[in-house]
Amino acid sequence: MRKLFVALMPLIAVAGINFGQQSAIKINNPWIRISAEGSNTALFFELVNNSDQPDTLFEAESDLAEVVEVHETYKRENDMMGMRRVKFVVIPPKSVVIFKPRDLHVMLIKLKKDMKENDKGVAILIFKNAGRIKLEAVVRNMPRMNN
Amino acid sequence: MKKRIGLFFLLIILLTISCGDNFPVIEDLGNTDYRLVDQYANETVFPDNIKGKIVIAGYIFTNCPDICPLTTNNMRLIQERLKGEGIEGVQFISISFDPDNDSPEVLKKFAEIRNLDLSNWTFLTGEKPVVDELMKHVGVLAVPGDSTVFPSGKVSYYYIHTDRIQLIDEEGKIRKNYPGSSINIDEIVNDVKQFVR
DSSP, rough: OHHHHHHHHHHHHHHTTSSSSSOSSSEEEEEEOOTTTHHHHHHEEEEOSSSSOEEEEEEOTTTTTTEEEEEEEEOOOOOEEEEOOSOOOEOOOEEEEEEEESSEEEEEESSSSSTTTTTTTEEEETTTTTTTEEEEEEEOOOOOOOO | HHHHHHHHHHHHHHHHHHHHHHHHHHHETTTTOOEEEETTTTOOOOOGTTTTTTTEEEEEEOOSSSSHHHHHHHHHHHHHHHHHOOSSSEEEEEEESSTTTTTTTHHHHHHHHHHOOOEEEEEOOOOHHHHHHHHHHHHHHHEEEEEETTTOOOOEEEEEEEEEEEEEESSSEEEEEEEEEOHHHHHHHHHHHHHHO
């Protein structure tokens, strides 16, 4: 019996994770900005809420970095830009919230390894209603911002 | 004869405009020396090291997850455009305003992982008082803002900072400021063309 329990441990451990297939929240186009070990970078994606109820993203996890936090970039006077942690992000019903450069992002703080172009990385987003949703993001250099 | 004189003056006016004289001098760095080090830990004196070249300068800190990588990426795009159009004699400089973290080694890795072309692009850092003075001179503000506390108890600060790329002429005079993370590439490429002799 004990052997059976040990064999099933990995399955039990991931039982709480929704891989996105049947969730009311869909995660589209996840990507991580290229960065070096020891540095910080950002994870971007689109959150699609297909349900009639709002949901709330309040945390993110990943083994890629020492600390993972939900952040936003903001503009201040005189061309000053800053960044701050946000405690939660509400995804209204039947809507899309985009995490993108110069805006909302999941910050991967102090990367444990180099994230080179076309590498892949896993993260888990934690929602109030949808629970834990796992994503796999590809590492990219950045798209052009303007023009 | 009058026509020839008219044409002569028109030519002079066109030459003047083409050398960028329609860009006001924002700040003159020409008479100053800032002792810095590049990404290879070679000592250098700014702006002496770039005199005689048109310079596109960006101001960054490598712990920045969003704005500074965008600024760097935009500089890469400008570099590619200028090379594609056969425009030479332009030097790219990225200066860190976080020298406590941004050692030459960190800057080198920041550039390498992005596969940047360093043939005409230098990353600079230095002693904090020197860097602070330089930032004041070029009009870039950087103040510690939000922070992250690591499990070890160590605290890492993120700067609220001026989002900036600058165009500097061959004499070390700042001629135009642009928003680094959202710069219009066409605009700066066209501006550079007015300084190219």
